[in-house]
Amino acid sequence: MNLSARLDAFRHPSTQKKLAGICRGIEREALRITPAGQLALTSHPESLGSTLTHPLITTDYAESLMEFITPVARSVRDTLNQLRDLHRYTYRHIGDELLWPLSMPCYVNEPEDIHIADFGSSHVGTMKSVYRRGLTHRYGAVMQTIAGVHYNFSVPEEAWAVLAEKEGMRDCVEYRSQRYFDLIRNFKKIAWVIPYFFGASPVVCSSFVRHSPGDLDLQEFGGGMLFKPFATALRMSDLGYTNKEQAELGITYNSLQGYIDGLRRAVSTPSERFAKIGVRDGDEFRQLNSNILQIENEFYSPIRPKRTAESGETPTQALERGGVEYIEVRALDVNPFTPVGITAEQMYFLDLLLLHCLFSDSPTLDWEQQQEAEKNLNLVVLRGREPRLRLHQGEREVTLKEKLKDLFKELDQVAEVLDNAYHADAYSCVLDSLRGIIENPEKSISGQLIRAMREAQQHGRGFAMRLASSYREQLISEDLDFYTEQELDEVASRSLVEQRDIENQQQGSFADYLAAYFVAAEEKKKRAC
Incomplete structure (x- = not known):
């Protein structure tokens, strides 16, 4: 059954609205910086709550790398209003500091300036910090200051029954999980589309390369x-964030159980290279363990199957228990041309792309085919705006432009169905706006960024700092729209109480806690259907 046949299931008046409840969430990372354009060395403000327990505002790797998390919502407008409110609220609590508007970090004087995020004194908080200390020893601190945007996506509950009936299947946990893995395999093959249109890191500060050298033959930009x-x-x-040993694990996406087994193999396979770091130096932990992955979260992929974990569960245990709940797309750079790092148009396009991946046929993807897909992604990451760039397609090569034109013919079909579902034209409009970039890649975000930075240099102004200052003035002057100040104050206060409760209730040593965690992590979960 092909794309068109599956879309037909949602063309009838009785079913067309079933696709109108797409659930979305955003996780946006941003470095706090000083007015001088350097990494902020201050602690995460207590007035913003606990980074351990706050559900909306926390930190990622570094104390200065903020993360804004929107709850699940069915409206693009609501999601963006939530995200904007979190930025507005944050600016009221960080003094004269700013949020860096690019994915690649600002000037970093020394790696020692990058302070690992502090999650408090509880065992769970200490584990988070030790994990990040391990990342420092493994990949370097500067690497971990890169910011991105994660897009969480799930198919409307009402749509699953329609799709299952069309395919002659029973709607259950196993069915949904397998279809999400079908989506993932198709996405892996066209993941390069996202950096082509939305990549926003063609330029990097020389201080980053000084501390994190690569072999990319970078040129002077000025x-x-x-x-x-x-x-x-x-x-x-x-x-960026890489682990060459991960490539040898051969983790594939042909089934949920195969993925779980591959990931668990990664967290239990010793690494000679990481063993040289050592796990402990006296009472201080240098990393959680010396395996290829300390924990499952360390595995990097531009897309992940996800399930909200219960207390104490690992990601694979959550998947094993309840199947795939949603998809996390991790291939987005921070969009510098918006204060919150992502636009509605980008969200609409991601909806289109992900539903295209779900509704299209999805044969199994062996390791060699997966490697080919990653080569295409790397080609676009490094050379995406190059005229007449050719991508691999089995035994032959096809121009990027040809592949995009073929893809857009199919995306037009998805857009028609979604526009009917939402009684609007947002999806077809976003495709129309992106078609010009197929013909002229300089209109892409990366092309616009290069041009804007060159123009800023001619006027003796730092483009990113000018943007950061402008966004600060804009956001701090705006009233909150979705939340109220009191609501966010209460969330922050409650998170501090929750952290203190966790710290007061803990027992035993951290070493014992960690040992018990890894024993529990090996337990397999029964799956419900």
């Missing part, structure tokens, strides 16, 4: 910056 002339997203290149 103003202390380096670049590759046709690059789209250096964040996703070898300069």
Whole structure:
């Protein structure tokens, strides 16, 4: 059954609205910086709550790397209003500091300036910090200051029954999980589309390369910056977060159980390289363990199957128990041309792309085919705006432009169905707006960014700092729209109480806690259907 046949299930008046409840969530990372454009060395403000327990505002790797998390919502407008409110609220609590508007970090003087995020004194908080200390020893601190945007997506509950009936299947946990893995395999093959249109890291500060050298033959851009002339997203290149040993694990996406088994193998396979770091130095832990992955979260992929974990569960245990609940897309750079790092148009396009991946046929993807897909992704990351760039397609090569034109013919079909579902034209409009970038890649975000940074240099102004200052003034002057100030104050206060309760209730040593965690992590979960 092909794309068109599956879409037909949602063309009838009785079913067309079933696709109108797409659930979305955003996780946006942003570095706190000083007015001088350097990494902020201050602690995460207590007035913003506990980074351990706050559900909306926390930190990622570094104390200065903030993360804004929107709850699940069915409206693009609501999601963006929530995200904007979290930025507005944060600016009221960080003094004269700003949020860096790019994915690649600002000037970093020394790696020692990058302070690992502090999650408090509880065992769970200490584990989070030790995990990040391990990342420092494994990959370097500067690598972990790269920011991105994660897009969480799930198919409307009402749509599953329609799709299952069309395919002659029973709607259950196993069916939904398998279809999400079908989506993932198709996405892996066209993941390069995202950096082509939305990549926003063609330029990097020379201080980053000084502390985290790669082999990318970067050229001088001026103003202390380096670049590759046709690059789209250096964040996703070898300069970014990589683990060469992960490539040898052969984790594939043909089934939920196969994925779970591969990931568990990664967290239990010793690494000679990481063993040299050592796990403990006296009472201080240098990393959680010396395996290829300390924990499952360390595995990098531009897309992940996810299930909300219960207390004490690992990601694979949650998947094993309840199947795939949603998809997390991790291939987005921070969009510098909006204060919150992502636009409605990007969200609409991601909806289209992900539903296209779900509704299209999805044969199994062996390791060699997966490697080919990753080669295409790397080509676009490093050379995406290069005229006449050709991508691999089995035994032959096809121009990127040809592949995009073929893809857009199919996306037009998805857009028609979604526009009917929402009684609007947002989806067809976003495709129309992106078609011009197929013909002229300089209209892409990476192309616009290169041009804007060159123009800023001519006027003796730092483009990113000018943006950061502008966004600060804009956001701090706006009233909250979705939340109230009191609501967010209460969430922050409650999170501090929750952290204190966790710290007061803990027992035993951290070493014992960690040992018990890894024993529990090996337990297999029964799956419900």
